[in-house]
Amino acid sequence: MKIGIIGAGIAGLASAVRMASRGHEVQVFEANSYPGGKLSEFSLNGYRFDAGPSLFTMPHYVDELFRLAGEEPAEHFRYERLPVVCHYFWEDGARLLAHAGQEEFAREVERQLGVPPQRLHEALADSRRKYELTGRIFLEKSLHRLSTWLGPGVLPAMLAIPRLGLFTNMDTVNRRHLRHPKLVQLFNRFATYNGSNPYKAPGLLTIIPHFEHHIGAFFPKGGMYAITRSIYELAQRKGARFSFGSPVEEIVVERGRATGLKVGGRTHAFDRIISNMDVFFTYKKLLPREKHPHRILKQEKSTSALIFYWGIRREFPELGLHNIFFSDDYRAEFGRLSEGRVYEDPTVYINITSKLEPADAPEGAENWFTMINVPYHAGQDWDAIIERSRAGVLAKLSRILGVDVASFIECEDVLEPRTIESRTASHLGALYGTSSNSRMAAFLRHPNFSGRIEGLYFCGGSAHPGGGIPLCLLSAKIVDEVMHGANGKARPGIKSNSWTF
Numbered sequence: 001m002k003i004g005i006i007g008a009g010i011a012g013l014a015s016a017v018r019m020a021s022r023g024h025e026v027q028v029f030e031a032n033s034y035p036g037g038k039l040s041e042f043s044l045n046g047y048r049f050d051a052g053p054s055l056f057t058m059p060h061y062v063d064e065l066f067r068l069a070g071e072e073p074a075e076h077f078r079y080e081r082l083p084v085v086c087h088y089f090w091e092d093g094a095r096l097l098a099h100a101g102q103e104e105f106a107r108e109v110e111r112q113l114g115v116p117p118q119r120l121h122e123a124l125a126d127s128r129r130k131y132e133l134t135g136r137i138f139l140e141k142s143l144h145r146l147s148t149w150l151g152p153g154v155l156p157a158m159l160a161i162p163r164l165g166l167f168t169n170m171d172t173v174n175r176r177h178l179r180h181p182k183l184v185q186l187f188n189r190f191a192t193y194n195g196s197n198p199y200k201a202p203g204l205l206t207i208i209p210h211f212e213h214h215i216g217a218f219f220p221k222g223g224m225y226a227i228t229r230s231i232y233e234l235a236q237r238k239g240a241r242f243s244f245g246s247p248v249e250e251i252v253v254e255r256g257r258a259t260g261l262k263v264g265g266r267t268h269a270f271d272r273i274i275s276n277m278d279v280f281f282t283y284k285k286l287l288p289r290e291k292h293p294h295r296i297l298k299q300e301k302s303t304s305a306l307i308f309y310w311g312i313r314r315e316f317p318e319l320g321l322h323n324i325f326f327s328d329d330y331r332a333e334f335g336r337l338s339e340g341r342v343y344e345d346p347t348v349y350i351n352i353t354s355k356l357e358p359a360d361a362p363e364g365a366e367n368w369f370t371m372i373n374v375p376y377h378a379g380q381d382w383d384a385i386i387e388r389s390r391a392g393v394l395a396k397l398s399r400i401l402g403v404d405v406a407s408f409i410e411c412e413d414v415l416e417p418r419t420i421e422s423r424t425a426s427h428l429g430a431l432y433g434t435s436s437n438s439r440m441a442a443f444l445r446h447p448n449f450s451g452r453i454e455g456l457y458f459c460g461g462s463a464h465p466g467g468g469i470p471l472c473l474l475s476a477k478i479v480d481e482v483m484h485g486a487n488g489k490a491r492p493g494i495k496s497n498s499w500t501f
């Protein structure tokens, strides 16, 4: 079959590998001049920066792509497990190292916060249990196919619903298990891994720490961009063809079936089309004449981010790869985000890849990716917000680290909601598509196929199962499964046997 893919974001690349490995003829059209979408990199004055994602979990989903393509992953993509997942800092001088090993983490929590280890063990056991009950159904399968709901594992998950935290929020679950305000704040932070609010998002999202503390947090050799590079090169080796600087202008639909893509005024015919473009813009820009799934398209967006990429002419031995400087009032911080505003003294995240890849910064220097959570773009005065936030972030870091951080900045670049939207066509600059703040969020994310247009499929952060690298990789896997039967043969078209909410 001839498969056309719109976008070379991480899910588009993974789809290209999967389709080409099945022997299909694959053509990817990418608007930018480079692959990766949000997962890209750039250099500035001798510093290398990963532009978007910095935390890498579930590396086996990358390995899986190499294996199904018949290659040995370690020959092309290597990564290491982090012994310390994150360095945490508070304004009152408290510090804590989140060790990957659970015993060591529990001892550190007891030493620094006086919390009995048992509480941490219970919270992480609860996280594992919830993941084991629901992960396969909610993350690895299409929620819009009857076969998922008739499959194994559904009954135990249904019976466990009262204990999954669906009817309460993350903060409540974390307070019940952990009680200490700083530890609750630390665990509430996991809501930000998919751009949600821990005071609204269902307690089921307390599965997220399971990824980081049981399966692990990892760092790819060469930085996060190595994920993009290695999957892109794999797709090319399998025969996928890429056209960069080639924005798709229209999905051609004939008698209810997607038959081609219009690019640069020319129509290319395809048997199947996979859109890795944000679902919202796929409909608005590429399918203006088709009926739109309005309920899905108007779902609340996830949060966005404001990032200062700083070349810092100094080394900070107290910092690691991932660092968090918490705000004093987390509830107020998320309250502001819900109102579309930015908190005056927000939690600051710093990622420093030169800690593990010294070549990412000149000698004696560090590459700081300094990020705060901000609301999605809704017409705010971002220039004023950036100026105010920059001053606030620097004041906070200087207070906690005890040095004038601004005096060490030798180069700077900025990414913010408007540029996130313009560079990757992500609606309103949301990092993770729609938010997971409601119980129904998983069901109201766009399915991995169109229920109306035969032969049209969707992957990427705005489609099921959601944003973040692991889930985007899973979206490509689900597209592949939905498109092909168990025997690996392409199904005729999904339209007639599909259903959506």
Ligand SMILES: Cc1cc2nc3c(=O)[nH]c(=O)nc-3n(C[C@H](O)[C@H](O)[C@H](O)COP(=O)(O)OP(=O)(O)OC[C@H]3O[C@@H](n4cnc5c(N)ncnc54)[C@H](O)[C@@H]3O)c2cc1C
Pocket: 006, 007, 008, 009, 010, 011, 012, 029, 030, 031, 032, 035, 036, 037, 038, 039, 051, 052, 053, 054, 055, 056, 057, 246, 247, 248, 249, 276, 277, 278, 305, 307, 420, 423, 424, 425, 426, 431, 432, 459, 460, 461, 462, 466, 467, 468, 469, 470, 472
């Ligand atoms: C600052 C930031 C920090 C993040 N941190 C993390 C993290 O630590 N860990 C994590 O797992 N995730 C993180 N994420 C989220 C993660 O980056 C995304 O969920 C993921 O990369 C999205 O991939 P995607 O496949 O949806 O495609 P995208 O990256 O959104 O790319 C879509 C591609 O489609 C192209 N495109 C759009 N329209 C067209 C068109 N008409 N024609 C052709 N091409 C088109 C775009 O140019 C783009 O290249 C972060 C994101 C950002 C921005």
